[in-house]
Structures are given as structure tokens and as C-alpha cells.
Amino acid sequence: MPAAAYDIATSRPDAAPEFSPRQQVVLQHALMLLVEGGEKALTTAGLARTASCSKESLYKWFGDRDGLLAAVVAYQASQVQFPSESGATADADTFRAHVTAFVEALLGVLFSETSLALNRLSIGQSNTNSNRLGHLLLVRGKHMISARARTMLESGRRHGLLKFDDAEDAYQVLYGLAIRDVHIRFLLGESASTAERDHKSQAETAVDRFYRLFGA
Amino acid sequence: MPAAAYDIATSRPDAAPEFSPRQQVVLQHALMLLVEGGEKALTTAGLARTASCSKESLYKWFGDRDGLLAAVVAYQASQVQFPSESGATADADTFRAHVTAFVEALLGVLFSETSLALNRLSIGQSNTNSNRLGHLLLVRGKHMISARARTMLESGRRHGLLKFDDAEDAYQVLYGLAIRDVHIRFLLGESASTAERDHKSQAETAVDRFYRLFGA
DNA sequence: GCAGAACCGTACGGTACGGTTCGGTGTGCG
DNA sequence: CGCACACCGAACCGTACCGTACGGTTCTGC
CATH class of the missing domain: 1.10.10.60 (Homeodomain-like)
Incomplete structure (x- = not known):
């Protein structure tokens, strides 16, 4: 055997x-x-x-x-490693900077060629083998990131910087504002525009909009 | 031959x-x-x-x-067909209802099993054959929908119902608010939660948030 | 009614790839 | 030294599938 x-x-x-x-x-x-x-x-x-x-x-x-x-x-x-979040809720500005850094790291990870290749692989196999790869990527990748993000957002809420009912819902909105349809377009083979390559400003506008929806 | x-x-x-x-x-x-x-x-x-x-x-x-x-x-x-938009900007309420209907139709299309299967197929092949399928899906699918959405949003702006600089940017935000990470999760094989199956309320909350960002 | 086209069902060649087996080589240890 | 072990490289087998060829059948226009 x-x-x-x-x-x-x-x-x-x-x-x-x-x-x-x-x-x-x-x-x-x-x-x-x-x-x-x-x-x-x-x-x-x-x-x-x-x-x-x-x-x-x-x-x-x-x-x-x-x-x-x-x-x-x-x-x-x-x-894949994300920046630590210890004591990043000292005041409003540093917390917001921390959220922006998180989003920027998220963009950097999701839009990297290796991540795109693994997502393509898992998606292509997602209706075979009882879908091991898809689950693996979700559990080891997305769900970990989502958990990290939720604790970060809840920390902001505890300090009176954010205002929302459901942390998962708030995270999904942040994700949507940051990623939009860029991820799926990259997965389909489209190449990044010059603006889409600037993860820093992309993250800033996303966080700006997020605060207009969930800022306290 | x-x-x-x-x-x-x-x-x-x-x-x-x-x-x-x-x-x-x-x-x-x-x-x-x-x-x-x-x-x-x-x-x-x-x-x-x-x-x-x-x-x-x-x-x-x-x-x-x-x-x-x-x-x-x-x-x-x-x-794939979307509802026509002729004269849907008569007043604020009907226009907003039209936007909501558009988003609901978008969710219905993107989350259908056939669309998911074709996206999986195209993504799986996106790094072979000079990527014919990916381009095909983008040109015949996403770009068509995006063009339709832009004209709709610009119509709303002309009537003083919306306020934005770039229609493409506004559409991408609407897309992100509506789709979030649900599409990629479905592509990876996760099944829809009961809330995610209710496209109507999903569309309504997305449009609600969109108006808080881009409403005039 | 008949010629030709379109089509069905099937069988076959070629090939690419997953998985197995085997001989040969280097290394650590009693 | 000699044994065990892990590994490399290569040959090999079985299978799945693409693409083609061919005989037989149905449809169509004259």
C-alpha cells in the first residue's frame, strides 16, 4: 500500500x-x-x-x-502572512491606517500571480474530487483572512471608531469595495490597468468609502 | 481541410x-x-x-x-438578456427600482449554475490557448453588462439622481457592493446560504449603500 | 424515383499522461 | 565492510480521450 x-x-x-x-x-x-x-x-x-x-x-x-x-x-x-494587528487601535488615525494597510495587503495577496494561479486551479477542479481543493483554499485562505479582518473591525467598533451590526457583513462590504470585479477579471486573464496596479491608492479609496458607510 | x-x-x-x-x-x-x-x-x-x-x-x-x-x-x-431600461428614469423612485432590478438580475445571472460553470471553464483555461475563452466571456458577457450599467447610471446622473465623476468607477462600486466575495466563494464550490439566496433583499441593501455613496 | 448531401453510430489510430517497477547510486550506521 | 534506506533516472503499462474514417440511414431537391 x-x-x-x-x-x-x-x-x-x-x-x-x-x-x-x-x-x-x-x-x-x-x-x-x-x-x-x-x-x-x-x-x-x-x-x-x-x-x-x-x-x-x-x-x-x-x-x-x-x-x-x-x-x-x-x-x-x-x-501567506498578514501584518500583525497588536495594539493598532491606539487612536483613530493609526487604526484607519491599519485598516488601509490590511486592504493593501489583501490586494497584494489576491492579485499576485501565485494566488491567481492557485485560485484558477481550485476553481477548475471545483466540480470534481468532492471539491477538496476549493475547500482547502477557502478554509486555509479566505476564512483565515476573514477571521483576521473581523477581529480587526470589531476592535475598531469597541473603540468607538466604527459602527455596524454584523462584523461579517461589514467585512464583506469592505472586501467588495476593495476588490470589486477586478479579481474575476484577472482570473479570466485580463491584465491589470495602471490604476489597478496602485494598490495603495486603491486601498485608500476603498477605506474612504467604507468609513462613509460604517464610520462612527 | x-x-x-x-x-x-x-x-x-x-x-x-x-x-x-x-x-x-x-x-x-x-x-x-x-x-x-x-x-x-x-x-x-x-x-x-x-x-x-x-x-x-x-x-x-x-x-x-x-x-x-x-x-x-x-x-x-x-x-443572457437584461430588462430594458427605456424611460426608466421618469422619477426618482422608479429609477431606483430600476437600478435595484438591474442588480437583482445581475445576481441572478452571475450566481446561476450555468454562469458559474462557464466561468469555471473559462478560468480553468485562462492560461492556455492564448486565452480565447476568457476573452470571449469578458467581451460577450462582462463588458456588455458593464456598458449597459454605465448608460443606466449616466442616465440617473443626467436626471440629477446620482452624483459621480466616472461612470465606470461608480458601476464597479455597485458591483462590489452587490457581489462582494460571494461570486468567488461560489466558484470555489461553496454553496449559498439562505440569505445569499434572497437576491431581492441582497440587491436592496446593495443599492441602499450605493445611494449613500453616490446619491445626489 | 433517384442522386447527392447531411448525418448517425462505431470502430480505430495516435498520443499524452497517471501510476508502477526496476536497476543504479550515494549516505549513514552498526 | 556490509546492510538498510532514500533517492534518481528511465523504462514500462494501462487508460482515457482527441480526431478521423467508414458503412449505413434519413432527408432534400429535381
């Missing part, structure tokens, strides 16, 4: 997956192939060639091709 | 693709296969079986498999 594939059920969402350094290098090569050529470009033979490893090792480490894809998603999701 | 594949370059974006009734039936079967099983489920042999046609006819009509996929996208995009 071969080694078990990387399984979402046996790994807690908040536990970083532990891949050996060699495996991490291989996963980075897999990610490169995904970014430049999409899912079709990530073949086991091709990955073994570019990463200078044997197919036997791939199957020993990841079980099968689906396990490899899941490992790539899990690994990259674990690499 | 076989018949040419359906080619985006030879068809004007505003011209409805003319498929014979028989071909339209086949394309609807293809769409069914796509909705229930994703791209992997749409094989030429499988489509020929379920649509009761021969593979030879498929290749005569659509050139190759990519041409078939492009034809499915183009056909379904041509089927």
Missing part, C-alpha cells in the same frame, strides 16, 4: 503543514509550473524533470496527483 | 452567433454536461452520446474541441 495522500481531513486548518525542505523546493517548482502554464502544465513527469526528482518520490510523498495539488495549495496558503 | 473552428476573431462581439437549431440543441446538452461535471465531463464522445449526434458532426460544426468550448460560451452569453 502506498503512502497516504496529503489529506485535508487529517490536518487541522490552523496547523502549518510540515513538508521537508526538499519537498518544499519541489512544491515551489510545482507552483512555478502552475503559474506559467496552468494545471495542464503540471504533469508528474514534467515536475520530476524540472525539480530534479523522481516520479517515485512524488508518489511516495504526495500519494497521487490530487495529493500533490492539495499539497501545493496547502503549502502556499501557509506561506 | 476541415471546417474552421468557431473563431472569436471572425465574429463581431455584438453579433449574435448563428447556430442552427440542431446545433443549439447540441450546445445545450454540452452546457448540461459542463454544469454537472465540469470540463472533464465534456468529452466529444460523451456529448455525441447524450446529444444523439455523431462525433463527425461535432468536428464538422465546431472544428475541434476548443471550438466547441468557445461555441458553448458564445451561445450561452448570447442567451
